[in-house]
Amino acid sequence: MLAALICAGIPRFAEAQEVSSVVVQNPPPAASASSQGNVTNLGNITVVGKLEEARSQIVPALGATAYSVDKQQIAAESRGDNAPFNQILLRAPGVAQDSLSQLHLRGEHANLQYRINDVLLPEGITGFGQELDPRFVDSLQLITGSLPAQYGFRTAGIVDIQTKSGAFSQGGEASLYGGSFNTVRPSFEYGGAQGKLNYFVDGSYEHNGIGIENPTAGSTPIHDNTDQLHAFSYMSYLLSDTSQVSVMLSASHSDFQIPDSPNLAAGTAPGGNVWLPGTFDSTQLNENQTEQNYYVVAAFQKSADDLNYQIAGFGRYSGVKFKPDPAGDLFFNGVASQVQREIYSTGVQGDLSYKLTDTHTLRAGAMVLDETAPTHSTTTVFALDGSNNPTGAPFPVTDNNTTNAQFYGIYLQDEWKVTRKFTLNYGARFDIYASTLKENQLSPRVNAIYQATPATTLHAGYARYFTPPPLESVNTAGVAQFAGTSNAPEVTQNDPVKSERAHYFDVGVTHKITPEWQVGLDGYYKYAKNQLDDGFFGQTLIPSAFNYSQGRIYGAEFTTSYATGGFSTYANFAYSVAQGRNINSAQTLFGAADQAYIQNHWVYLDHDQRETASLGASYVWKQSMGSSTRVYMDALYGSGLRKGQTLPDGSTIPNGAHEPGYWTMNAGIEQDCKIGANRMIKLRLDVVNFTDKVYELRDGSGIGVNAAQFGMRMGFFGSISCEF
Numbered sequence: 001m002l003a004a005l006i007c008a009g010i011p012r013f014a015e016a017q018e019v020s021s022v023v024v025q026n027p028p029p030a031a032s033a034s035s036q037g038n039v040t041n042l043g044n045i046t047v048v049g050k051l052e053e054a055r056s057q058i059v060p061a062l063g064a065t066a067y068s069v070d071k072q073q074i075a076a077e078s079r080g081d082n083a084p085f086n087q088i089l090l091r092a093p094g095v096a097q098d099s100l101s102q103l104h105l106r107g108e109h110a111n112l113q114y115r116i117n118d119v120l121l122p123e124g125i126t127g128f129g130q131e132l133d134p135r136f137v138d139s140l141q142l143i144t145g146s147l148p149a150q151y152g153f154r155t156a157g158i159v160d161i162q163t164k165s166g167a168f169s170q171g172g173e174a175s176l177y178g179g180s181f182n183t184v185r186p187s188f189e190y191g192g193a194q195g196k197l198n199y200f201v202d203g204s205y206e207h208n209g210i211g212i213e214n215p216t217a218g219s220t221p222i223h224d225n226t227d228q229l230h231a232f233s234y235m236s237y238l239l240s241d242t243s244q245v246s247v248m249l250s251a252s253h254s255d256f257q258i259p260d261s262p263n264l265a266a267g268t269a270p271g272g273n274v275w276l277p278g279t280f281d282s283t284q285l286n287e288n289q290t291e292q293n294y295y296v297v298a299a300f301q302k303s304a305d306d307l308n309y310q311i312a313g314f315g316r317y318s319g320v321k322f323k324p325d326p327a328g329d330l331f332f333n334g335v336a337s338q339v340q341r342e343i344y345s346t347g348v349q350g351d352l353s354y355k356l357t358d359t360h361t362l363r364a365g366a367m368v369l370d371e372t373a374p375t376h377s378t379t380t381v382f383a384l385d386g387s388n389n390p391t392g393a394p395f396p397v398t399d400n401n402t403t404n405a406q407f408y409g410i411y412l413q414d415e416w417k418v419t420r421k422f423t424l425n426y427g428a429r430f431d432i433y434a435s436t437l438k439e440n441q442l443s444p445r446v447n448a449i450y451q452a453t454p455a456t457t458l459h460a461g462y463a464r465y466f467t468p469p470p471l472e473s474v475n476t477a478g479v480a481q482f483a484g485t486s487n488a489p490e491v492t493q494n495d496p497v498k499s500e501r502a503h504y505f506d507v508g509v510t511h512k513i514t515p516e517w518q519v520g521l522d523g524y525y526k527y528a529k530n531q532l533d534d535g536f537f538g539q540t541l542i543p544s545a546f547n548y549s550q551g552r553i554y555g556a557e558f559t560t561s562y563a564t565g566g567f568s569t570y571a572n573f574a575y576s577v578a579q580g581r582n583i584n585s586a587q588t589l590f591g592a593a594d595q596a597y598i599q600n601h602w603v604y605l606d607h608d609q610r611e612t613a614s615l616g617a618s619y620v621w622k623q624s625m626g627s628s629t630r631v632y633m634d635a636l637y638g639s640g641l642r643k644g645q646t647l648p649d650g651s652t653i654p655n656g657a658h659e660p661g662y663w664t665m666n667a668g669i670e671q672d673c674k675i676g677a678n679r680m681i682k683l684r685l686d687v688v689n690f691t692d693k694v695y696e697l698r699d700g701s702g703i704g705v706n707a708a709q710f711g712m713r714m715g716f717f718g719s720i721s722c723e724f
Contacts, residue, residue: 044196047241048167054303058310058353059118059363061158062415062425063447063461065145065508065522067092067559071164074134076568076618076632078666079686079717081137082177082185084130089159090636091616092142093557093572096609097638099213099697099709100541101130104607105144106524107553107578108156109533110543111467115160116248116297117234118310122345122369123154124293124318125472125542131252131293135189135202136232138164145524146461146506149411149427149445150351150365155465155504163234163248166191166198171678172724179686179717181220183208196238203231211256212541213709217694222283224259228252242304248297258287258541261708267332269486271389275334275382276327285328289541290321309352316345318472322540326380330394334486336380339540343373343472347407361415363427369407373471376400381485390486397485399478405435405471413445421451433468439499441466455512465528467500473534475544479588491595493587497545502528517562525554531580533605535704537589544589544704548580548598551605569617578608594654594703604655606642606702611661613637630670637663644701655702662695664688664711680723688715 211226413427531551
């Protein structure tokens, strides 16, 4: 309570009332909290607020399941806006934690679509850097279930971010955050308005010693430093009372050391001989990875009577480069691969809504996206003799290629208010994917929403999904050139990765027991042809995609939240089963025994986690002379991701077992106080995993799992911030 004593007697700014960390909304509100709460008779600010409200009605998530979080709720979670972005999403129901910063929603592997101010953010190469920074988030929704027709291609979930705006977030903040694992993170943000121009910028630098999960159970990883730079800016300009243009710019650059494990045994060839004579200390391995992401978005929005529309153009560059330890990787693996993958994305997106009558609102839109993905690799290998032992000096094999893909999507739907209580949202979209394969699909969508009572809402829906493989994860490396070497695959068949086609059903109910307390229950079932998945194969920590010929995923989620005064609490529990059968693409990534088993058996997907839960509580109370204190506690539970199962005869069942279940608990306190007329000081302390739970996310076995990873041990972090 030292911070409370420091601030005692000092008045502070008014604070918004706390609400629960996760709220179920079906359908979501008409506008974000910022646009609704700040639309007052203030000239241009009023216009900006009305345009934001109109934009939210162009592509509402009617009938889907949406979980909303705003900046006040982010502050009430572990590490607040200094947390990695994936930690914010982990507090939503049905989101399972994985290693390398991966998330799995409702039994899906990745397949998340990110939108910023309702504009699609093109995909980047999946790594473990956190490109998005919670600091620029005003509010976000995680939308899942049976999605309306405006959402295509990536459909496991939509992360819809509404950014802070200078119209409503005027002023700035400078912050210094640090603590365990040599963490240091200075950051800043600033927003303002000048006439018709509104702007917001933020930036941060972070260094810490646990950039990637520790491969051992120890508290301090070996060779795991990371340095990360992030910057974001948003600008909007009012052209008139009914139109505006906006521009978003973002840049991130991250360097990672790949953590080492001690006491690794010398690697041996299939024939039994060591790859290299001598010794090598495995704690001295020096593998590194660099990730870069840059994007720009320019949008024009118009709201005129019953017509609202937005047209946006966007471009993005994303790149990952893995650098091996030239000697160490040959010593332990017989292969040393330097791999660089890049992807260049450009596209145009347009969406509109038109209120045809009092009971019918039409919505339509289109998207065109072009992606080019160059891959450059140099792999140092040994030649193998007739006994499968290395012979001669190692030599490099170079493989450079470029893949291109185009994505086209168009949709039309109608929101029909059949009665005052019953709404039907129905339509369809048509998508085309043109790359190594040319595929397309017409996908009907329908959602029904019934307001049974003022406190109870029912919804049910069906969606047909078409999901092309992410171009950046399609492994285009050659196979034949490695024949007779230490990098020769056991299986040489390498069919192209296909688009997934799925039927998805969702039904749910939300009920307000009291105005402060609400509960929700949702169930879903998906059946897929060419179920997409990806994994980490070989040395690099860059994912490669593949298909199961069949997939099935089903589960249920329960949510509850309660908020009154300064107190709020929430709890979420999810049950999920995700399975696939018969790998029918990129077979060269797998061993012959695993492939033969999967061909005739349903197997659990590597990211399948049967039970997932999150809960939290926070309280804000005002003290004498206007000072204020926030305390929080939250927790995450997972029953364990999948791993290989070894039978008594020595054979294995791919993903036949799972890691042990675990709880992690976090707590913190934040004190803020006003100094002078327009400054505020905030002091914060966070304790992560305060029981110092040792838990293993991966043990290095299972389909597409190439290394062990443990969750973060106990850490203490603090920050001091000045708002002005």
